[in-house]
Amino acid sequence: MPTATPAVYRRRRLAVFGGGAVILAAIFYLPVTLLAPTPITAAVVADVPARDGVEPALSFPAYGAAGIGAVGYEGVLAQSGTTDPLPIASISKVVTALVVLEAHPLEPGELGPSATMGDIDEQFYAEQVAQDGIVAPVSAGQTISERHMLDLALMASANNYAQSVAAWAFGSEAAYVEAARDWLTRNGLTSTTITDATGIQPSNTSTVRDLIELARIATAQPVVAEIAATSVVEIPGIGTVANRNGLLGIDGVDGIKTGTLDESGACLLFSADHVVGDETITVLGVVLGGPDHETINSAIRGLLSEAAAGFQQTQLTAEGESFAEYTTVWGERARAVTSEGASVVTWQAVAVETAVDAEDLSTGVKGTEVGSVTFTVGDRSLTVPLVLDTEIEDPGPWWRLGNPGELL
Structure with missing residues (x-):
């Protein structure tokens, strides 16, 4: 039998080892490729x-200063006139009510504690009559609830009851003024100055920006919002009290406060609800320095109509x-x-x-x-x-x- 040459041996070894390598490669390659994680695809x-956005066209009054905002929207949406502080007249009583209610909280519909009127309250009445301020009857010994004092201050704009509720809550009107200044600072109303509880002093001033924020705070306070939206209330010992806001119940208006002063003209801090799409938008606004309330009410109705159209379902x-x-x-x-x-x-x-x-x-x-x-x-x-x-x-x-x- 012939002996295999070295070349033949080499070919046989190569065949054997080569086949083994293929088998080993297959054993390794197939699982790795077939079982490997699927490649990640980036998005x-x-x-x-x-x-x-597109700025809506709004017809602001040419006098004084005015602006609008809305609940759920920060700051002022649009404004006109001066950005300097102006006298705010009886809009000051909104601050009075908010500061008093922070110190002596009430629930909506609750009358709360009663105050007994005394000499100081009769003095408040006499002072306001002398200044031609709006007043409501008062007599020493008369008792009246916190809620009804706030009703008289906000609805009837009775200056003497704004003073009485402030003095009742803080001990004196001067102590109330200090509390109001602290409250303004804590609420970021740094461009607002309060020197009395009524607004009969022209030194009670504010800006459109601060007043829109004040409206936002007032509409979120249940008792203030309830009083501002009330058209008529019966108060024992006083009688029927009507809200002085002539726009109340018109075009969705549900507040907030009128103001009138020689130095401030006719003013109104207002809120109004409008249904837009499937949402109710509460528009907030203020007009300062108008010639009279009839004139500013007409201007505000037009402004509210335009403001309502400025909201859209997007x-x-x-x-x-x-x-x-x-x-x-x-x-x-x-x-x-x-x-x-x-x-x-x-x-x-x-x-x-x-x-x-x-x-x-x-x-x-x-x-x-x-x-x-x-x-x-x-x-x-x-x-x-x-x-x-x-x-x-x-x-x-x-x-x-x-x-x-x-x-x-």
Whole structure:
């Protein structure tokens, strides 16, 4: 039998070891490629520019100063006239009521503790008559509840009862003034000056910005809001008391306080509810320095109509709107779309900003939540989930075997 040559041995060894290497490579390669994690696909987020607002046209009065705001919206939405402090007359009594109620809280409809009127209260009456201020009857020994004193101060604008409730709550009108100054500071009304409880002094001054904020605070105080919206009340020992706000109940007006003074002219701090879309918007406003209340009431009605039109139902997104896309290395495509539509009532001048947060992923079934889109409108935010609009499947064995570089 012939002996194998060295070359033959080498070929046999190569065949054996080569086959073994192929087997070993297959044993290693197949599980690694077939069982490797699916490649991660990054979300490509759409560039969504901010939607700029459009300033509504408002017909502010040519006299004094005026402005509007709204509950749920910070600051002043629009204003005209001077930004300097002006005399605010009996609007001062809104501060009086808020400061008194902070010290002596009441629930809506509650009369609260009673005060016994004395010589100082008769003196308040005489002082106000001498200054041609608005008054309501008072006599020493008369008892009257805290709530009814506030009714007389806010509804009838009785100066003497604004002084009486302030002195009852803090011991004297001077002590009330100190408490009011502290309250103004704590509430950020730094451009407002209070020197008496009634506003008969022209040294009680404020700005449009502060007064819009005062209206916001007043409408959030249940007792003040209730009194401001009341047209008539019966007070024992006094009789029928009517609200001096001539716009109450007209065009949605439900408050807040009139003011009249030679130095301030006719003034009104007001609030009014308007239904816009599926929301009720509470518009806040003030007019200072008008010639008379009939004139400013007419101007305010026109302003309220324009302000109501300045709010609109804004469609933020429709169901199925795309905000991000996925394109896998194995050729599948899917989108991250909104799971539902969303809209919001907003002031037209307020811009809408959009922020998208979409996850990176490997696979996913249709409808899987993969992120969210957040719309910011002023100081409000609304978030809508994003879901896959179609399934992203595993690439399968043939693609895996043919594309090891994408897996390893």
